[in-house]
Amino acid sequence: MSRAIVLVLDSFGIGATPDAERFGDAGADTLGHIAAACARGEADMPAGPDGPGRRGPLALPNLARLGLFHAHRESTGDWAEGVEVPAEVVGAYGHARELSSGKDTPSGHWEIAGVPVRFDWGYFPEREQSFPDALLDALVQEAGLPGVIGNCHASGTEIIARLGEAHVESGKPIVYTSADSVFQIAAHEETFGLERLYQVCEIARRLLEPYNIGRVIARPFVGEKGVGEKGVGEKGAGKNATTFARTANRRDYSVEPPAPTVLQRLHDDGGTVVAIGKIADIYAHCGISRTVKASGHDALMDATLSAMMDAGGRRLIMTNFVDFDMVHGHRRDVPGYAAALEHFDARLPEVLARLRDDDLLILTADHGCDPTWAGTDHTREQIPVLALGGRLSAGSLGARTTFADIGQSLAVHLGLPPMDDGMSFLRPAETGDH
Numbered sequence: 001m002s003r004a005i006v007l008v009l010d011s012f013g014i015g016a017t018p019d020a021e022r023f024g025d026a027g028a029d030t031l032g033h034i035a036a037a038c039a040r041g042e043a044d045m046p047a048g049p050d051g052p053g054r055r056g057p058l059a060l061p062n063l064a065r066l067g068l069f070h071a072h073r074e075s076t077g078d079w080a081e082g083v084e085v086p087a088e089v090v091g092a093y094g095h096a097r098e099l100s101s102g103k104d105t106p107s108g109h110w111e112i113a114g115v116p117v118r119f120d121w122g123y124f125p126e127r128e129q130s131f132p133d134a135l136l137d138a139l140v141q142e143a144g145l146p147g148v149i150g151n152c153h154a155s156g157t158e159i160i161a162r163l164g165e166a167h168v169e170s171g172k173p174i175v176y177t178s179a180d181s182v183f184q185i186a187a188h189e190e191t192f193g194l195e196r197l198y199q200v201c202e203i204a205r206r207l208l209e210p211y212n213i214g215r216v217i218a219r220p221f222v223g224e225k226g227v228g229e230k231g232v233g234e235k236g237a238g239k240n241a242t243t244f245a246r247t248a249n250r251r252d253y254s255v256e257p258p259a260p261t262v263l264q265r266l267h268d269d270g271g272t273v274v275a276i277g278k279i280a281d282i283y284a285h286c287g288i289s290r291t292v293k294a295s296g297h298d299a300l301m302d303a304t305l306s307a308m309m310d311a312g313g314r315r316l317i318m319t320n321f322v323d324f325d326m327v328h329g330h331r332r333d334v335p336g337y338a339a340a341l342e343h344f345d346a347r348l349p350e351v352l353a354r355l356r357d358d359d360l361l362i363l364t365a366d367h368g369c370d371p372t373w374a375g376t377d378h379t380r381e382q383i384p385v386l387a388l389g390g391r392l393s394a395g396s397l398g399a400r401t402t403f404a405d406i407g408q409s410l411a412v413h414l415g416l417p418p419m420d421d422g423m424s425f426l427r428p429a430e431t432g433d434h
């Protein structure tokens, strides 16, 4: 029975799309710019409590053997700087551009699953006073809040450092947005309460219906307000030392995909869809047979491996590795992104060792988030398509004109009727037994 394993490296773009100019992203290249910084020795990181550190050129030998650097070269025209190009490539590799109108996570994932987003999302483009009064008034009234603060474009970590204390003192949640179609609500897990935050998000989800907003995101945090001056030499010396930090209890309230995804089709056809990490939230819980929550790339990898060890059956296992984006991309943390990639690469052989003959493995991404780029938002980029399966031969899959080629290939592999969008890169002779 065919199985497919799809690993989404959230935000791991491999070069700007032809339409990147429209997004202010011409020249963005998440992989290329990380590799260049590593080659220049600008992404060294000492060992610390968070990991073993890293040094020198970007080392991704296992992804390289699947064709990552070849795919990047076909996308951008150049080899990534300082990387070791493997003598032999064993994977089928390509790069894909996005048909969807946005460069956000749901659009990217839905298109990967065969359903591009052709309509325009609603956005809140004003940097300050971003949300309509009518919306905030209704939220305050329906949720019984003393008010809200924030109401601007912001980076989530910056805004809790800046407004966390005011939030704790006033009980007013922090509302903010970004270049994405999002309404984000940050609140303290203990003083405000996690369940209450989720309830407020559900009310916001309903109130946002007329605005066509893709996601409401609950951003719980913990920690304390400033406790005096920090000592000389410490990070943030001279500033009030707040300890506000976000927790793993983030929750995304997405609208439903506009058409049945390949996940939905498999689930409805009696197959099993195992959603690991944020996947279930991203697909608004549509077409999910089993949800496995895990936080951090090691736990996400462990959950993926254990799902691969489960008894067979026609199934899709899909995992989102969110820290590339959330912890490193948006925070413009080049050394951290490089270290996370190297760590992922080092664990990849564990996945390869668990592949069965009729499995199809696909590694890909949902958009870019170039950590060397201005601002803190995503970047409109091509995604890598690295595929390995019993009957797929090694070599280039070329330039794919939509992420939906992945969904179409999954439909073929899993024995489903064709999706409306995308072209399969599996030849019929290469499909598994159903």
Ligand SMILES: O=P(O)(O)O[C@H]1O[C@H](CO)[C@@H](O)[C@H]1O
Pocket: 105, 154, 155, 156, 157, 177, 178, 179, 180, 182, 184, 219, 326, 330, 376
């Ligand atoms: O800065 P933080 O809160 O991480 O938010 C980022 O994460 C959101 C979802 O990807 C994006 O819209 C961006 O605003």
Ligand SMILES: [Mn+2]
Pocket: 010, 011, 104, 105, 325, 366, 367
């Ligand atoms: Mn994403």
Ligand SMILES: [Mn+2]
Pocket: 105, 325, 326, 330, 378
């Ligand atoms: Mn993001």
